[in-house]
Amino acid sequence: MNDLLEVKFVSRKKGKGVFVKRDIEKEAIIDIAHVVPIPNKDYKKIRKTILFNYCYIWEDPKHEPEFTNAISLSISQFMNHSYEPNVKYMYDYKNKAIEFSAIRDILKGEELLVNYNGLINDKSPVWFDIE
Numbered sequence: 141m142n143d144l145l146e147v148k149f150v151s152r153k154k155g156k157g158v159f160v161k162r163d164i165e166k167e168a169i170i171d172i173a174h175v176v177p178i179p180n181k182d183y184k185k186i187r188k189t190i191l192f193n194y195c196y197i198w199e200d201p202k203h204e205p206e207f208t209n210a211i212s213l214s215i216s217q218f219m220n221h222s223y224e225p226n227v228k229y230m231y232d233y234k235n236k237a238i239e240f241s242a243i244r245d246i247l248k249g250e251e252l253l254v255n256y257n258g259l260i261n262d263k264s265p266v267w268f269d270i271e
Contacts, residue, residue, distance in 0.1 A: 173214030177207035200233040222253035
């Protein structure tokens with residue numbers, strides 16, 4: 141069991157989300173999510189499935205350019221999108237992981253939200269309708 145995070149149902153449209161069980165301070169590391177890089181040839185098939193919604197861009201041309209996407213193996217996989225996120229993420233290509241950290245203080249019971257575009261202030265459209 142995770143003593144910091146829990147997955148809860150949010151809504152029919154959003155599905156599940158990740159919530160904090162206790163207060164988190166700004167800049168605290170929330171999760172380190174290990175990933176499975178997806179071979180480019182397999183990603184073409186995944187784009188046609190629900191798994192596409194759980195993929196991250198994983199482009200590190202210095203290491204393994206044949207893998208440009210990955211799937212997280214962590215509770216963080218269920219974080220929902222927001223253009224006003226309270227969490228940011230950074231890629232750790234060497235360790236094949238994604239580090240999630242708090243942008244601001246987060247209170248117990250709050251949903252953790254990331255900007256799926258990768259950059260905190262990126263307001264580019266995402267591939268689904270925003271609720």
